[in-house]
Amino acid sequence: MPLYTCLMSFSCTTCLLPCQDMINIFFLTIILLHSVGPGVHGCVPQQNCSECMKSPGCAWCKHKDFLKAGESSERRCDTAQSLITRGCEKVDLMNPLPDYTHLKNQKLSSDMDTVVQLSPQNLHVKLRIGVPIEFNVSFKRAEGYPIDLYYLMDLSFSMKDDLNMIKNLGEDILKTLRKNTKHVRIGFGSFVDKVALPYVSQLKAKKKDPCPSRLDICQPAFSFQNILALTRDAAEFKRMVSKQSISGNLDSPEAGFDAIMQAAVCQDVIGWANVTRILVYTSDDTFHFAGDGSLAGIFEPHDGRCHLNGSGFYDGTKYDYPSVGHLARVLSSNNIQLIFAVTEDSVSAYHALSKLIPQSVVGVLSNDSSNVVQLISEAYRNLSSTILLEHQGTPSGLEVTYKSKCASANSSPSWQKRGECMNVKINEQVDFTVRLTSNHCLNGNKEFYLKVQGISETVKVSVETLCDCDCGDKEIDSQHCHYNGTLSCGACSCKEGHLGQKCECMQPKDDDVSCYQNNSTQLCSGHGICVCGKCVCQGNYRGEFCDCDDSSCARHDNKLCGGNGVCECGKCNCTTTFEGSACQCSTKKDQCMSDDSLLCSGQGTCQCNKCNCNKDFIGEKCSMIPTACQKFKECMTCILEKDKDNHKSCNTSCGSVTPTKSQGPEQYVCVTESISYKVELLNGNIVILYTDLPSTIDKTLVIIGSSVSSIIFIGIAVILVSRLLLELHYRREYSSFLKAQEETDWKDTHNPLFQDATTTIMNPLHIQDG
Template sequence: MKAVLIAATVLFHCLGQRCILGQEPLCQSHSSCSECIRSPSCAWCTQTDFLKPGESNERRCDSVESLKNRKCKADHVINPVKHPLTNVKNSDLSDDVHNVVQLKPQNVNITLRVGVPFEFTVEFKRAQGYPIDLYYLMDLSYSMKDDLEQIKTLGQKILKKLKDITQTVRIGFGSFVDKEMLPYVSQVKARRQNPCPNRIDTCQPAFSFKNVLPLTDDASEFEREVSKQKISGNLDAPEAGLDAIMQAAVCKDKIKWGNVTRILVYTSDDTFHMAGDGRLGGVFQPHNGQCLLNVNGSYNGKAYDYPSVGHVSRVLQDNNIQLIFAVTEDIYPAYKALSALIPQSVVGVLKNDSSNVVDLISEAYGNLSSTLVLEQEGAPKELDVSYWSTCKGNKADIEWKEKGECQGIKHEKIAFKVRLNASECLKEPQTFRIKMQGINEEVKITVHTECHCDCGASEKAATYCSGKGTLSCGLCSCDDRFLGQQCQCAQQSDKDSIASMLASCRLDNSSRVCSGHGTCVCGKCECRGKLKGKFCECDDNNCERHNSILCNGKGECQCGKCNCTENYTGSACECSPSQDNCTNDKGLCSGQGKCTCNHCQCNEGFTGNHCSEFINACTKMKDCVACHVQTPDIEGCAVRCFNAKVIRLEGYHELHCTYADTTSYDVKLGFNGTIELQYADLPRSVDKTTLIIGISVSSIIFIGIIIIIIYRCLLELYDIREYQNFVRAQKMTEWKEVQNPLFKGATTTVYNPLHDIEDKEKEHSELD
């Protein structure tokens, strides 16, 4: 909780500006020296006669300026950490090959006070001609066949290009394919020995990683060893790239990394396996981050899963290795995303045959070296570290950041401001490092926190402590059976204690000691200033004010309360006895309120400056009207009518309010608050709603009948006209009964052969 309060105080005083030395937050007082100096901007006065009677020990804790103004002598002021920084090693920046220094200072000790930020400067200048170690890590899966042929002849070109930057260059070569198990690599014996997709080519068996050539400055050896390499092959598209990067980073002795700029060039035309993919092959053990190369410099990958991206990133940072991804265009997005997760890494597009790899390495190294990132490593949780920088060609940081960053840097000197701020006391000195990404140099920082006062030797039986206690840092530690700020209070019994004495200085168990306005000395309150009373509860200058005047000038302040004169009333005597503002033509507050502090306080149901206005009069008197309409018992209705004067008007009247749609009434306020109610019968009227509905329905029916009659008439006229046309057409038609020459009647001839036989027989008989 204390740390939160300190942080909030620091934030409040640093809001809207950079917090620097000399702009410290306000002091939060405490009752002991050690607690005092843990509060930002506080100092402690050890002077024995510094406090006035009744002042608490907390008054010893204040800002240095306040303590001096209150006559605390300079040699009695405890204000530690005047010189917080000590340089243990602060060598100048140097380009000397034998003594390269790129980061300054190298080792410092810093002493902090809790909540008080401290700033110091870290300088960086990249050394010209700084040695470079470049390890070329190549994917040897079958699709990289033409790339391998190209790389076999590039050793001299790579060294020559890098020697434009520095004269000392070493180059090495490693290769990778995939884990030697299913489903990554075929386990068929013939395919295992020769994983090439066709029988014409000859390939070497697959492997996870192989250190072909440790770092060397002999370009010819690089070309010889690389020329011996054969392409390999595997089953799935992703490769064991992260496995290979891990081994190339952690096997420092076998790769022979030097204490120089370390560059790892990774070339591939496909994606990579990540942590968890090893489970497909039955490998569940997470990678242990150790060097796993055998005596031949190979790693088969069967024991451990692929490493995670975060694990690889951390290992590269720990070993100050800068990573260049040289990949083909179709997988560029995947490696761009990977590079975003790995500090000090860049991605370049590699041609299909790797012919541009030399220019790509040179350009990528230039991009890496032009970006500076300064960050801490191993800082304790109680310590906040932030950075502020101004870089050439860049705008100055407008706020403190978690890292110091600069872009577009060549060989100019860059200064970073580093701010340290402790939120809590450290139990012991803590050491952490500030380093530049990709650089093996660092600033070692040992932080101490000043949380205890050095007040010199304690004085036993001190005179200031009445000879009954030990004086240290201006405070008395009393002997047994003695109490008090100066050990002046003797215990009469075992029941006497600081707690019991403090209890006698409290008004009740929930109140503060001496009401917070004094000090309890030997069970009695010694009040500060003009305060008085047994518990310092009376303050004759702390009464309420009216118009910024104590007790409105119309009373006397006694123990925090105003005793008013001249008939004035109120907690601040603000109420005048006059009744001018409460009177109108209807009397005092219109008879419907009381005048308090020359202001009307109205009865329920009334409002206005003089209580002359009703609040919803119709509703208020509705019950009264109902009583008179339903049961006209004047005496019985008096209570329900609030003793109003009720008048029934003759005839029909339409007044302001209505009751049951039969009665109208109006309410007025007479002199001295008399309520006057008039009511009468409402004029009788036709139900307009029923009339309108009846007229509307009748009109619709009538119009409908008219439309039907008109339609029937028109239809009848149409039928008559059509009949007449028919008759007329019939009369005009002439029918003549003459023979049609074109018509022939039907002729039917029936021939019976039997008749012919009978005729012939008849003829023969006649002849005979």
């Protein structure tokens, strides 16, 4: 069966396998041809308007008489500029552009009655496939926005000191948070572990009192209990917490994940309002997670629902512990920000956990929780200063990227997977540019949401793709189509058995020999189909037999005909100032002219406005002689000997160059023995100037002499300065001595305590008369 018959039949049953192979080859050829199109035209032409709208950069001309005789319908599909250049009026141009409309766009406001932190709130976007569209989203955290804080505490026995401390800190927590807002509520809940082995002892006495010491009294273990729903009453917080007593379990990890899950999903019981929601989790140990429940024979995954009984207790023996991913999704969907207040021993584990849970921070808790107020305050500031804009529920095939414009220096210059700003102050506005790109047509309008982590406000985005054409000209059995087809968007869709641009001819039974070139065995040279005895070419091919391709010319610098000519039937037709197979060669010679107005300094030829230097010359304009000093060293040595012997000839070593001696002495670039010389190109000829070398001084003696002189000079200077300072010191000391001597007053005074010495001598042999 002929190829065009097979193509026009639209029925595989009427085609034999060879014909199918021909169809595959045909469409593969078309695809290959089209793959060149975007690089040249910016559009891959399509056969009908709807497919044209799905091709990025394409427009469609719907005017009935736009095509010339023999042109295929895909010639209606091209870039808008190309279609206009070819004569299509703008009114007949189908080229819907991406656009968006704000459906709700309230201004940012911190008024407590009408708080708006995210703008816009709702918009509708129209997309063309592969053509991105951008819009702006702004966020400003409202000053004084209400806060709900739920305090979740580990009541295992090791937290005994912490419980006593927390009983008196409720008022302090409220006072601290009220520095940020007047509207604060606080609640309290506690957890221990699942009441099953190996977590909690099943002995009757131990179940009743799990304390490890008989000196203490503990309440029975439990998974989670809501003790106080959110309230503004600090006294009520203290009263309810004071009633609590410590509990105990067997292993170190606790049922913290069970507690977080119930605190997040039990919205009505906890009393969460549509405000900033903070969950404070305090513990001195690690946590159980999904899979640990199997140790107690608990295999059913957690269903993510609220299971508190009338007393606020959660029985954790039915469901396994939640997974980290499940917990992260629940917290994010309920806009709850998590603060881990944990002791130093387990802080590393919670840092790793925090990386997996958005809008969570970790603080180091003292052993008795005495710093919990300060910790909550710092953690709240950290959470509030980080703004993360993300998308939720995006339809398949839609790509969303962000650029962040932050007040600080951490704005993102490139497109990111989410918007992110750090160190944002309260009441400070940040802006994000959101880019949407669709890679295929969406089935109707699709919706997704943009939201800032930790707040409930969202931006609702509805998206539709512009993939259909509503030209408004549909005519069945149209006169324009010779009553043999339907007119739509300017093109005829022919009935079976009819062919042609306007359905003007009948489908032949055999191949039309008029579509074969000379002795060719390929219909329309393999680049088109035969319609009404004429070739209808595909892609960039034209001509009577589609044998002419205006995109197959040689390229230069990745440009067709180097950008300096027009491709006509595979051959470049260059402009007047270019030549060559790819018009890559300029016929000008201005870049070859040297400063002395010689072409390539007289030492080369100018080709394509570039110098092609002769041997022994280099440079952009052939003005440089490589290794000139070495090349003419033998010549200069001969000249030096000739100066001593006038009969010596240097024609062999110097050739046609005659060195000239200049007044000296002088130091040129090249040096040999007692002369220096330089080699230059002047008016196309090599010129050598040489002269005697300046007399030299022995640098070694200079260095040694200067070094010794410097040392002697410095030594003498040091001796003189030190002797001068010493002399000044002596003079000051002598002057001080004389002054002290003058001020001394020598007076004769009698000391009353002093008695002169007396001596009494007695002769033992002398006996005094009685």
